[in-house]
Amino acid sequence: MLTIVSRWSAQSRRMLIFQKVHLACCKDRLLSHLAAKSVSSYVIYELRCFNTVNQIWEWKCLQVLQNPCSGNALDACTWSLTTVLKAVLKETSQYKPGTLEKLLATFDTALTAVYSQLVPVESLGHGNSASYPSSNTADWATTLTNLLDLLEVLTAARFKLSTTRVCFTSSRLSLVQASALLRIVDSHVHYFVKKQVLLLLKRILLQKAGEDMGFGEASSLTHGDDHMTSDILTLADDVLQAVHTDWLQCVPVESAAIFFGGTGQLCGGSSDAFDHVMLRAVSLVVLKSLEYKIQSAGGKGVCNTIGIHGYLSALLLFLSQRGVQLKQGSHSCCWVSLVFGEQDDDMMEAAKALLLLYLHHRVSSDLEADAACVVGGNPHCHFLFLLRSISFDHSILLDFLISTETCFLEYFVRYLKHLRDDWEGFRTVCQKIDGSDRCKLSWKISQKDNQLLDNLREELQQSLCLSRGSVSTWSHSGGSVTIVDPEPAPCLQPSLCLPSGSATALASTPPPRLVDYGSSEESETEDGDLPSGLTQDRLHSDSVVHTHNSHSFDRTVMCLTELRVVVTRLQRRSLFPYNATSLLKLLTQIEAKRSCSQR
Known part of the structure; x- marks a missing residue:
């Protein structure tokens, strides 16, 4: 035409x-x-x-x-x-x-x-x-x-x-x-x-x-025209001033539409029914504004109003009022996974911003980790919940490292430096979260599900006999499931956690595969606290040693070790997309920290 x-x-x-x-x-x-x-x-x-x-x-x-x-x-x-x-x-x-x-x-x-x-x-x-x-x-x-x-x-x-x-x-x-x-x-x-x-x-x-x-x-905001830096700070100031004047209370979050462009709404009051796109947008606007503010002139002026903790508290209050409900006994820091779990790039941006906020606040006001957890801002918790959400699978971390769609590399390097410098802090976080998990290992099971549990127990015992030659005993009494391990084993014992209401679902699905029979060096276990149910994950039985360390601590170190091995192999063959020397150095330092802690 x-x-x-x-x-x-x-x-x-x-x-x-x-x-x-x-x-x-x-x-x-x-x-x-x-x-x-x-x-x-x-x-x-x-x-x-x-x-x-x-x-x-x-x-x-x-x-x-x-x-x-x-x-x-x-x-x-x-x-x-x-x-x-x-x-x-x-x-x-x-x-x-x-x-x-x-x-x-x-x-x-x-x-x-x-x-x-x-x-x-x-x-x-x-x-x-x-x-x-x-x-x-x-x-x-x-x-x-x-x-x-x-x-x-x-x-x-x-x-x-x-x-x-x-x-x-x-x-x-x-x-x-x-x-x-x-x-x-x-x-x-x-x-x-x-x-x-x-x-x-x-x-x-x-x-x-x-x-x-x-x-x-x-282009980067820091390499723009002469007004770029001042303009982005003006935007951050406007957002923070709005939050300070209770603007978040005016932000609506409606139920998510059940189809594209439709007006139908999901029923029920669960957090899944709310518009997570809106929740992620509000959260990142506040977090990135704080990040830009503290990066300007050392962040002077941020703590003169209501402080970083005040802004994070206001954000958590907004999220809780808009449908993000933490389960009873859940850790406050898991809000990041709840809000950003469906969007990897946004999750990494949020984790990076929270890490920078924590490091800044710790230097300026001697922030304690427990205080950071109160407002959901402890980077150790965020990283641990990230690993748990991917079942401690190092291959997924490798995908994140190679991908250009997220800022994971920048976040990961910054966090590894923090982990190296605060090793005991991470160990403490793992122990606390694992201790909270152990309190949830028993759920009430109705009498009609007893036969299902008996059958599942027999299959698990047979699997364990084939893989290790020993059997962990299970007992069922009083309508609850408990795990009895009569003697320590050379590797981590698989555990079964049944959330309420999941027994019926298990009846129609085969039991999870706990052992990879294709390899004598790998076994699988699941993390009972993950919302997805029974999650499988690989551990090298000849590398895991029972110490005073927590279960999550051991699995985290193992995941990072496996990641280092894979990245080293790819780097040696010139198959890694960039020079990973600095990253490998950090991962090696983390392994050295683990070795020192075992002595």
């Missing part, structure tokens, strides 16, 4: 674009959107082939932006401008140098004015909801959605141009005027708009603006 139009005379092309632009401003939403798509395609074509901005399209967009009013004209204009900027950002090499700068310079002043008119103007504060100049919240929801998409593209363009030191006012709006975006969350607009605001702030703080739009990896 564009090829045919390009053969027309210049006058015919101008008339066609003029008609399309006029249709884009009509009241019929479908017709308006189709016309905007058509005009945008032609504008992109002219930019790519002739390096010129269509004058009719430019004139109409500036006219609408200078007199913004919620409606199809404004929506079509912002959508079209966003589409054109996206096209240039995605395929920069197909456009002449300076094309992006030319577009941004043309609309910079108008976009800055539109932003100040479309966002709420009332002050933040619990109970002071922001208002809009229109009573039609549906129209404003569409308008704000288009504006937020445009803001993300503008921010991504700033990251793209950071190496050129070119910075436009409109591309700074989402950072220097983030307080206005935060007010949207406390306004009378649809839930999905509030969610989009928090996702935008999250992507900016994670340096991933435009990532979902296919713009590629953004």
